[in-house]
Amino acid sequence: METSYDxxxxxxxxxxxxxxxxxxxxxxxxxxxxxxxxAAVGKELSPATARSWVHQKTIVLGIQDTKLPFLQDGVAFLRENGYDVIVRNSGGLAVVLDEGVLNLSLVLPESVKRIDINRGYDAMWELIKEMFRDVDVEIEAREIVGSYCPGSYDLSIDGKKFAGISQRRIRGGVAVQIYLCITGSGSERAELIKQFYERSKKGMETKHIYPDIVPEVMASLSELLSTNLTIQDVMLRFLKVLQTKSNRLTAESLSTEEVSLYQGYLERVIERNNHVLGE
Known part of the structure; x- marks a missing residue:
């Protein structure tokens, strides 16, 4: 029987x-x-790809967030606090990116067999557990009520969320994405999103359900493990696990074919953001 670990x-x-x-x-x-x-992995132009990425202060909104009745007030508040604001194309709600948040993407082909959505989530959960196997903690996957962008695959330790997972599917390729709060204050990040929702809703009833954020239920891994972890520390753990899971591990950049595809996808992303945020 196949498992997510495969x-x-x-x-x-x-x-x-x-x-x-x-x-x-x-x-x-x-x-x-x-x-x-x-698209490239799905067409078998490229092998399975693992990507790591970190950005400066950015709030990534979900499509559902764009339906907030006073969205522009919330966006203005975030920008006043020095954050770029964008809208992503995968599911979920608002999340925080900054220099203490490591994002990992596993991009896999569905050429042989369709990857069930939970199987994708489980694979990322297994990866993170494997990365911290030497640490005496239990990493759970369950919804943490009161967190921002809550979901059934919130990753937590002792009931405090430090990571969230999403997925994106295009033409036979699946990207399983996770943000990991490595350094800094998880509750301060949550407080920022709490204030964003307060300004964007102003107490109005809405068609969609938005989280009532309790900042204390979120933390960074450095806080949870009582150690000064760095992005580089976690990257090393990530690469070590991948090395044990492959016959060949290579560090590369986008191929020539991918660079030509990229321009089109970037234009779409920019166009959608300009439309939604009125820019």
Whole structure:
């Protein structure tokens, strides 16, 4: 019987590390890159790809957030606090990115067999557990009520959420994405999103349900493990696990074919953001 863990075992893992270079780019570009990788891996132009990315202060809204009655007031508040604001094309609600948040994407082909959505989530959960196997903690996957962007695959330790997972599917390719709060204050990030929703709703009844955020239920891994973890520490753990799961691990950048695909996906992402945010 196949398990989610099988998805981590690939003959060849290509790694695109943008955990440093990404600081100089807008997060919009990262979502366009993952769409590009989905299409390329799905068409078997490229091998299974693992990508890491970190961006400066950015709030990534979900499509549902764009239905908030006073969205522009909330966006103005975030910008006043020094955050870029973008809308992503995968599911979920608002999340925080900054220099203490590491994002990982696993981009896999569905060429042999369709990847069930829960199987994708389970694979990422297994990866994170494997990365921290030497630490005496239990990493749970369950919804943490009161967190921002809550979901059944919130990753938590002792009831405090430090990570959330989403998925994006394009033409035979699947990108399983996770944000990991590594350093800084998880509750301060949550407080920012709490205030965003307060300004964007102003107490009005809404068709969609938005989270009532309790900042205390969120924390960074450094806080939870009582240690000064860095992005580089976690990257090393990530690469070590991938090395044990493949016959070949290579560090690469986008191929020539992917670069040409990327321009189209970037234009779509920018166009959608301009439309939604009125820019």
């Amino acid at each position: 998805l981590l075992t690939q003959d060849h893992w290509r790694v695109i590390d943008q955990s440093s270079a990404g600081l100089y780019n807008r997060a919009l570009e990262s979502f366009a890159i993952d769409d590009t990788l989905c």
